[in-house]
Amino acid sequence: MAAILRTPHPREKRIIFKNIDREGWTTDIDCYEKDGGYEDLRAAFRLTPEQIVNEVKTSSLRGRGGAGFPCGAKWGFIKPGGSKPVYLICNADESEPGTFKDRYIIHQDPHQLLEGMIISCYAVNARLAYIYIRGEFPLGAKILEQAIAEAKGRGYIGSNILGGGFDLEIYVHRGAGAYICGEETGLIESLEGKRPYPRIKPPYFPAVLGLYLSPTVVNNVETLCNVKHIVRMGGAEFAKIGRPNNTGTRVLCVSGDVQKPGYYELEVGALTMGELIYDVCGGLKPGRKLKAVIPGGSSAKVLRADERYKIKSKQSDGTVTEQEIGIDDIRMDFDSLAAVGSMAGSGGVIVMDDSRDMVWALNNINEFYAHESCGQCTPCREGSLWMSKMTGRMLQGGGDQRDPDVLTSVADNIAGRTICAFGEACAWPTQSFVAKFRDEFAAYAAKNGSKAEQA
Amino acid sequence: MEIPSELESRIDEVITHYPASKRSASLPLLHLIQEHFGYITDEAISWVAQKLELEPINILELVTFYPMFRQEPYGKHHIRVCRTLSCAMAGSYSLLKTFCRHAKIDPEQHEHGSHVLKSPDGKYSLEFVECLASCGTGPVCMIDDDFYEAVSEDEAPELLQKYQ
Numbered sequence: 001m002a003a004i005l006r007t008p009h010p011r012e013k014r015i016i017f018k019n020i021d022r023e024g025w026t027t028d029i030d031c032y033e034k035d036g037g038y039e040d041l042r043a044a045f046r047l048t049p050e051q052i053v054n055e056v057k058t059s060s061l062r063g064r065g066g067a068g069f070p071c072g073a074k075w076g077f078i079k080p081g082g083s084k085p086v087y088l089i090c091n092a093d094e095s096e097p098g099t100f101k102d103r104y105i106i107h108q109d110p111h112q113l114l115e116g117m118i119i120s121c122y123a124v125n126a127r128l129a130y131i132y133i134r135g136e137f138p139l140g141a142k143i144l145e146q147a148i149a150e151a152k153g154r155g156y157i158g159s160n161i162l163g164g165g166f167d168l169e170i171y172v173h174r175g176a177g178a179y180i181c182g183e184e185t186g187l188i189e190s191l192e193g194k195r196p197y198p199r200i201k202p203p204y205f206p207a208v209l210g211l212y213l214s215p216t217v218v219n220n221v222e223t224l225c226n227v228k229h230i231v232r233m234g235g236a237e238f239a240k241i242g243r244p245n246n247t248g249t250r251v252l253c254v255s256g257d258v259q260k261p262g263y264y265e266l267e268v269g270a271l272t273m274g275e276l277i278y279d280v281c282g283g284l285k286p287g288r289k290l291k292a293v294i295p296g297g298s299s300a301k302v303l304r305a306d307e308r309y310k311i312k313s314k315q316s317d318g319t320v321t322e323q324e325i326g327i328d329d330i331r332m333d334f335d336s337l338a339a340v341g342s343m344a345g346s347g348g349v350i351v352m353d354d355s356r357d358m359v360w361a362l363n364n365i366n367e368f369y370a371h372e373s374c375g376q377c378t379p380c381r382e383g384s385l386w387m388s389k390m391t392g393r394m395l396q397g398g399g400d401q402r403d404p405d406v407l408t409s410v411a412d413n414i415a416g417r418t419i420c421a422f423g424e425a426c427a428w429p430t431q432s433f434v435a436k437f438r439d440e441f442a443a444y445a446a447k448n449g450s451k452a453e454q455a
Numbered sequence: 456m457e458i459p460s461e462l463e464s465r466i467d468e469v470i471t472h473y474p475a476s477k478r479s480a481s482l483p484l485l486h487l488i489q490e491h492f493g494y495i496t497d498e499a500i501s502w503v504a505q506k507l508e509l510e511p512i513n514i515l516e517l518v519t520f521y522p523m524f525r526q527e528p529y530g531k532h533h534i535r536v537c538r539t540l541s542c543a544m545a546g547s548y549s550l551l552k553t554f555c556r557h558a559k560i561d562p563e564q565h566e567h568g569s570h571v572l573k574s575p576d577g578k579y580s581l582e583f584v585e586c587l588a589s590c591g592t593g594p595v596c597m598i599d600d601d602f603y604e605a606v607s608e609d610e611a612p613e614l615l616q617k618y619q
Contacts (some may be wrong), residue, residue: 085475097539097586128474135486135523136535136587138600171472173479174486176521179585193481193507195520212475255541255590262591298540348590350541364540368585 009264009280013241015249016225017265019109027143029150032111038156040228044119045164047231049080052123056227058235060247064101065091065182065220066297066346067421068334071227075217077207078124084214088126089191090117092133092140092221093175093182096297097368098348101251101263102221106133106140110147114170116224118156119231121168124217128169132187135176144172179372183420184218186374197376198420222251242268246333250347254281257288257353269336273303274328277351288353292436293327295337296345298365299425301432303327309340342432358437359444362429363391369426376419383414384426394444403445408434456498462491466506477507481517485524494525522584530573530580532618534558535597539586545593546608551583553608554596557615579615 006021008014019025019035029037044052057072078086090113094102105113113131121129133141148170151157159167178196180186185204186196188211203209210216226248230238239247246268255261259282266276273293277283284290290305309330311323330340337344352361370388375381387410394403407430415427434441458466466484473479484503489495495518497511504511518524536542536551555562558579560572572581589595592604598618606614 094588095586098541098590100588100590103588134588135521136584136597139602173472174482176482176486176517177523177584178521190482191479192476193478193513193517195516253591255593256544261541350590352544356544361540361544364538364543368539371585 006262011271011275011280012265013249013267013270014265015229015241016105016112016222017251017263019112020104020263021108025108027108027110027147029111029147029154032109033154037111038115038151038154040232041115041118041156042162044122044231045162045166049123049125052119052227052231055230055235056123059226059230059238060235060245061223061226061230061238062246062334063220064222064226064250064347066096068344071219071223074207074219075120075124077205078215078217080125082215085128086124086126087211087214087216088117088121088124088129089184089187089211089216089218090129090131090221090224091182091184091187091218092131092137093179093187094137094221095134095179095182096299096346096348097365098253098255098294098297098350099346100253100255101347103137103140104263105221105225106137107143110144111151112225112228113144113221114147114151114157116226116228117170118151118161118168120217120219120224120227121170122166123227126217127167128171130171130173130191130211132173132175132181132191134181135174138174141172141174148172178374179368180374180420180422183422186420187218188216195374197374198422200419242270243331243333246335250332250344252276252332252347252349254349254351256349256351257284257356258351259283259285266332269331269333271332272328273330273332276332276349277328281351284351284353288355290327290351291354291356292352292358292361294348294350294352294429295330295332296343297348298350298368299428300337300345301342301428302436303330303340303342304436307436311336311339358433358440359391359394362433363388363395365429366391366426369422369429373422373426377417377423379414379417380423380426383410386410387426387430394441394447397447397449399445399447401445404434404438404441407441456492456496456502458502459491462487470507478509478513480507481509481514482521485514485517489524494528496526525571527569529571531578532580532599534579534581535584535587536581537585537587537589537593537595538583539590541590542587542593542595545605547583547594550594550596550606550608550611551581553611554579554581554615557612579618 053075061071062068175181181190181196183198185199190196206216249265250268251265293303334344366388369384373380373384411427411430414423469483470480488499500514501511504514558574560574595604
């Protein structure tokens with residue numbers, strides 16, 4: 001898969017993806033060490049674990065998996081000196097539709113991930129760590145296992161790492177095709193050898209009652225890679241990249257109707273949606289107009305191209321000003337995407353032009369969620385299937401006038417009524433598609449040809 | 456069912472990865488068994504359960520939940536085409552049909568309890584799967600453990616040719 005080497009776009013700032021598509025770059029440890037690999041680990045061992053946690057807090061790094069939770073705060077929940085062992089799990093389940101960044105780190109730069117993980121384990125005092133990798137990455141799992149063996153051979157993993165007295169084992173654990181394993185408590189259940197039914201919070205916050213009911217840190221692949229760079233730069237320096245509360249870079253994964261889909265590592269918030277689509281991704285296909293964007297993985301609420309958004313922003317003198325902007329002007333960062341009613345999520349940006357049928361698109365998403373609901377909570381298990389059956393029937397020409405309202409009502413009755421965030425993830429697409437493209441849904445609702453035929 | 460000693464020693468090694476609970480080795484053991492035998496029989500479920508000191512239901516409930524585990528043989532080569540949005544926008548529905556046509560698979564076949572399509576000669580099985588995490592290079596597919604990006608319909612027959 002490294003066959004095509006892509007030149008980074010000039011607006012990219014490559015830190016995490018520095019070695020992706022790099023000429024002559026290989027996954028072996030010699031290549032990594034020649035480039036200064038594992039030097040940040042040596043530097044980390046000169047700091048105390050508390051100092052590293054503090055650097056990560058200072059960096060304001062937010063999780064790259066989807067929720068955007070501050071990484072330092074998450075680590076801060078692990079209390080040093082507890083009686084139970086601490087575990088660290090790297091979430092490499094990468095399963096949110098529209099997202100494909102971790103794939104490249106795993107397949108092309110496994111040692112960067114390992115170095116980030118080892119430093120993170122040292123910081124939270126975890127002596128045993130797992131990489132939970134989705135089952136559909138069999139080659140990725142082999143590459144990681146090979147990298148772990150190499151790192152053990154050089155004394156970066158194992159007992160008494162670099163003579164510093166810290167012991168650590170890392171194992172690769174393969175999933176088997178279930179999206180819900182990306183949800184951290186579902187992942188933990190899966191790693192315990194069970195069906196991945198998410199746990200209810202409280203009390204099952206992983207930091208308190210995680211793997212084997214011990215304190216556990218679960219971090220995304222890209223988040224763990226960032227830790228290595230925070231140690232090198234220092235938290236304060238890292239925080240200068242991007243914008244306040246939206247620091248660092250982010251690998252945005254763009255797919256759908258743009259000229260140049262792909263991954264682009266950008267300073268968080270440095271670009272607007274318009275710049276991303278038209279400058280970086282080469283714009284839309286000839287003669288096409290933008291219709292909609294799903295900005296943060298398939299569960300993020302869809303944005304309509306001609307919507308206007310009122311954004312409040314705090315000025316340096318403390319006053320708050322309100323500004324009306326269009327889709328092109330939305331900054332690609334956590335807070336701006338939340339302010340327009342969607343989310344930065346996992347960084348998967350799906351672009352749709354005016355050739356796309358929104359009922360078809362929603363039906364595709366609904367089929368995904370109906371297939372992936374774990375079935376634990378009734379509203380989600382039943383509701384995701386109902387929504388999928390309804391949009392499927394509408395596409396077949398069996399519409400009913402009540403469909404748009406019933407769809408919304410089903411979605412409204414899932415969100416907030418489930419153990420995990422899958423409920424919201426499957427409700428948000430239906431809520432937003434129906435609200436924003438009501439005309440298209442109404443048009444399908446009015447078509448009930450095949451239903452009449454069947455009768 | 457005969458577990459070769461080589462496989463069993465791999466299994467024993469994998470169990471050591473989980474010092475806190477042998478049960479955690481369930482998924483890795485099922486992967487190893489499926490890789491070796493092609494699918495997971497009731498006998499294999501009992502064997503894994505015994506190995507991990509669990510009840511067979513603890514293993515069966517995993518096999519029936521996780522989409523990648525199977526209780527019946529697939530074709531000699533198993534093709535997974537990604538169905539989800541970005542790949543669908545890039546043409547995965549017609550790619551699936553093209554694979555069916557060239558592999559002589561009836562796309563309309565419905566076997567109870569299975570969504571996997573098979574060619575009559577047993578050479579290929581085909582599955583429309585959810586997101587394979589390569590949305591920027593759709594449509595994508597996997598044949599056995601190999602991954603292919605931006606697969607055009609013209610390429611489908613050549614790809615099948617590679618897997619005899």
